[in-house]
Amino acid sequence: MSKIPLAGVIGSPVGHSKSPLVHGSWLQEYGLRGHYVPLHVESGSLEAVLRAMPHMGFVGANVTIPHKEQVLALADDVSPVAARIGAANTLTFGPDGRIHADNTDGYGFLANLRQSAPDWVAERAPAQVLGAGGAARAIIVALLDAGVPELRLTNRTRARAEGLAREFGAQVVVQDWSDRVQGLEELGLLVNTSSLGMVGNPALDMPLDGLAQDALVTDIVYTPLMTGLLEQAQARGNPVVDGLGMLLHQAVPGFERWFGHRPDVTEGLRRLVLGQ
Secondary structure (H helix, E strand, C coil), X not given: XXXXXXXXXXXXXXXXXXXXXXXXXXXXXXXXXXXXXXXXXXXXXXXXXXXXXXXXXXXXXXXXXXXXXXXXXXXXXXXXXXXXXXXXXXXXXXXXXXXXXXXXXXXXXXXXXXXXXXXXXXXXXXXXXXXXXXXXXXXXXXXXXXXXXXXXXEECCHHHHHHHHHHHCCCEEEEEHHHCCCCHHHCCEEEECCCCCCCCCCCCCCCCCCCCCCCEEEECCCXXXXXXXXXXXXXXXXXXXXXXXXXXXXXXXXXXXXXXXCCCCCHHHHHHHHCC
């Protein structure tokens, strides 16, 4: 009888991860053999753990903080998307033990928008991205690949935004944090990738008075599910998309590779992860 496929999420800490709940529910829903487990791994042990996993029956793993950059250097093969983003969140182990690294965060971001706001068209108007951290990198790559004509990058530390703009080319235009409300009327999409507005963090001060009425507003924060930014946008009639869907959709490609079935992101899965 063939081995039962194993997968997991590697991080430090990892106890808060929703991934075991998501993947476990899919395994049960589709009646598939397999297990998905949380794996607390410190940075100093990461290489030894990754090399051992294929020999223990693991077919792949998700990677979360603080290992998403380090795994790129340890992987045998890196996807073009992961290389551009500079981080990986999805590993697949070959039968020979080779490690393939990919990044599905951008895929998850776009899939969430397309499921929740199917009328949004990337090519129609500029997008503004707030924040210039790791999550912003994945979203910038995804939006540029989707055809956004201009991406305005706004970060509290301008130098960090300028570094990303140099890396990703002329379509990325840096906008001072103090000027973040300038040009809102031209936008088709406003994205918050910063931690502002998350539970335990300062609020995001982003007045939306000039925002185009049909502009889509999304926040990758999902604690709380409806952030202050989304509440403000919804109150003025803008379409909004919360950040939970990105978490769920980024899990789809890995699950399909490891367990051989492409899962659906459903309202029932959302309710399960929210504890409803």
